[in-house]
Amino acid sequence: MTPVPQPLPPPDTFDQSSSMWVDEAIWGHRLYDEQLPWMVFLEFLNVYIHEVEKNRAFEEPNGLNMLKYRAAHRLYLRNILFNNPHFAEIQLNYPNDSNRWDEWLKRMRSSIGIIHPQFNYVKGHFHTFGDFCEVVSLIRSTSLEVNSNKRWTSKFVFPYGKDCLYEDLDNTASTNDRRFFGRTGEILYLMLCRAQRKRELLAALVKRLKKTESSWDSIIKCLQPSDEEEMSGERANAFLPYEQHQSFDELAEDWLAILRLNIPGFDVFPHLVNLAGLHLIKYQLGVSRQVLGLTPLSLVCEVVAPKKTLVREISSDCYQENNLLPAQAIEKYLANIEMGAEWQQALTANGAFEKGKQILREKVRWGEDYEGPNDPIELFASLKQAAMKRHRQHVANIHRNYGREIGLVSKRGALKLRYAPTDTLLKTLVFANVENRSELHQFLEKLHRRYGLVFGDKDGERVLPKDEFDKKAFQANSRRLEQRLASVGLLRRLSDGCAYVINPYLVEVA
């Protein structure tokens, strides 16, 4: 495996007050586990649309990691959709259309986050209050995580178009909150900025978004006042530590493949989201392995079997091992500092403690609050502890949370977590990797080469030690995969030993 590229330093203009800079130095600012892939995608869209309008999408014109953008708040829309439990009651108690409007407008005066809320504009867009209710309930039913019990300011309408995009806000709807928009979408955006095929990708995204049904965005617009939307302050400080990386290129390639599919407009989004999640996992684990100087990543997948199988055990061990990689990378990263000439010199110099503190301030932005003994060795031990503690809070959970969310990791039918892809994820993988059709073995080989996914005996034999590998178990595993693919209409079996994986949504002719 190629060694990890030289990480970029954070730009000088960066907000220096932020806390420790260890996870960030390895993977960027930042991977955030509570921001699940759909939210990553939404945050990405906010950045992307802003940059498209400024005519600089995927460009980074002011230099690497100098991204600055603004996001909308759309509080009228959000109050109507998610902070408006009045419809049923009003329709029941007020038989007359104009009474209904009046009552509703009255109640909406107490909307949150808007100074002097005025919803009168809505009336002009609908013939009756009933129509208005129908449309709102339809839009609500398609919004993301409809049934979650998140606060209303963290609920999101489906991204039908640019008028549907806004950022996560705190309870009072006044300031932005990094709870569900934790910058991972910014990371995703920067990854694509640094992919080799970013121009093609931009063209494909523009084309695809243009082709989506525009009436939905227009309807969403009707729920908002016509005057200029107020934008947030400047959002800055996004950081991705590498100028280029294989995973950036592969992510862009996969997105390109999906965008070219001949399927109805918005149906591509779930696939883009799944792939974003998958590539973020791959990026995190892949970089970890590079930091540790290990061979490329392998994800041994079980195609769920009715009973416990050998593959399930191997998969679950493989999951455990991979799950520890980011923490090991942190240890290694810190060990490199500790073993480095600078630190070692400091240890023997006069005023070792102060020098050490200075070094750590520069390298990892840590030490201000240190209250332990004035001993550089203690100081470093304390840094290690603090770094691990911080890592475990969020960054360490990306693998598990994203893995579960996109359907890669699961406990289905078993006690322990392991890689057991769902049909939905398998579909996404077929769409991204099969242009028209591909022989099954070649498809499996490609999945292994591009993502490290292992299903069949050939790849299993390649990555596993001899005493762990069992040919029959892996053959049975790929037979199950074959059945699963066939059952969702993605595989055509010819006769003994010959099967083709089919992408039924033939790629569009350009």
Added chain:
Amino acid sequence: MTNSKWIQFLRHYGPVPRNDNMYDETIQRSARRQGIKPIEFEHPLQAEIVNCFSRVTLDPVSVILTGTAGDGKTHLCRQIWKALNGKEEEWASDSPYLTLYSRYPKDRKTWPGSDDPTLYRSVKIHFIRDLSGWAPQQGAEWEPEKEELLEKCCRSFFDPDTNDIFLIAANDGQLIESWRRLKETEDVKRARQVFEELLVEDKKQRSGARLKFFNLSRASSADLFDRAIAAFLRHPGWRELAESTPGQNELFGPKCPIRRNYELLQTELVCSRLRALLELCDYNGLHVPIRQILLLLTNSVLGHPEVKDHLMVPGDVPKVIADGTVSKASLFSNIFGGNLSDIRRQTITIFDYLERFQIGYETSNRIDNMLIFGEGDEHLGQYFEELLVKDRFYGADNRFYAAKNEYIEGTNESKDNASEFMDMLVSQRRGLYFKIPNDKEEELGLWELTVFKFSGEYLNSVLSVVKTQGIVKRPIVLRLVKGLNRVFTGMLINSDRHLYLATGGNYSQAKVSRLLLEQVSVDPSKGEKIVIRFDGPSGRVVLSVFFAPDIWVDFNLTLIRYEFLSRVALEGALPASFSKECYEDLLAFKSQLIAAYIKRQAREQAPEGPSIGLKLLALTEQGMPDPKFVEIVP
């Protein structure tokens, strides 16, 4: 007893451990040795394939025969070899690769009137009659001369002036696999692409390639069955047995189960019911090769669970009669492999396919009432008499009466007793499937004995109608449309005059789709219509949805999909295991329909209106769609 040689020979077609008669080569050899004629009949594609090389052809091209094991590839190769006057001794050799020369007109336009050698060109025909026997084992290297030959073969596909053509028999997996292991030259790559295309798209030819491709696995199993059973039944071995005037308890005597089974197979009813199962396999996309059909026929006549290899030899017959286990040799049970162990049965393709009908395990109250309480009953008694009592071989025998009595009135509550009777019920239900006469089919609910309750209707009111260009009854079309509507909208909709195409707004495949895009009229109207028709080239029954005379989408209406839609229409839902694959297929169909709809709308060039209209689908209490039109003024 010289005649028993036939039975000994026949056994080898059956599920014996050394299934010698599986291979054309070995059948020919053992037939010669024993002086018995093998079971032979003309393959439906034989004439067409032989003609690729005969005088009908002026400019022959290479031919590839693919198919599953037992489809008759080697057999067909031998027919061509014979037609081209190849030497029989050479064919009888073990070599998987043979060649011969044949001459064709030089101008490639007409056969010359004279024998003048300058008017002919000599073409070398390379027979690779068994590619897997000829190509190196997996992992081994190609021998240079073989690799060269295949490279030459690839070149010949694209070279009109070549004087080498090839006949290759291989199953499709081996074909692709062998070609992948060749050196990657331009021609090899091109050839592989052509193979892939022809295989996956089910085509015979592609322009630009001098090659004809016959996939024997696309032949109709029902057609093969007709030919196989005719050849099986008229084999002279049977006549000789009958003419040997056997005694009471001997082979082919009046009490002999082999004779009984043979006679049952000859009856129109049994034969047509068995054929129906194979035809239904065809329309479920399951192909049964010739070898499996012969295995089925042999097993159904010779099967018995308690003899060696579960197939009777002449010597077993007197013992079976003496032991009173004749009923265990029942043809009706043997057809489903009931004489074999579970493990053995599951490994045999044909029994795996037939098991999917669940005949013997599926039933209705009426059928079970008749079997258990029918004796002497006012209404059911006559059926019991007709279908069970009168069948002296496999109907109600003393064991059945005893077990039935014990089941109804017995005091022994042990599980064993009940399960013995349950096993008997299974074999009686299987018998009923073959015994209920055609005119009682509906009255007794014949198809309730299978998992596909609608298969009788599928055969009689759909397949046979569309094959003769007839029009399927309207209620059937409407029922399928209702099923489609329920799947497409995710609501228990009852409408069947229109097909409702709806989406979830942001996701076309949403489980519940409330946003109505379009209603397509079932009856012809402004270019729209929905029909069930037979698609000749693919041999499939398709449901076609027309948006305009030139914009339509076909849906392959397999038996399982027909059953699925019918049940969704009538009952509302299905057990999950049965429905998943169909459900996915239907969602893919919906995507295609939406794409077709968009294509048609693009033609309309509707002016950008000042308002946006949405059609929201809701249902009335009767389940009738009540679309609500909502207008939004931007």
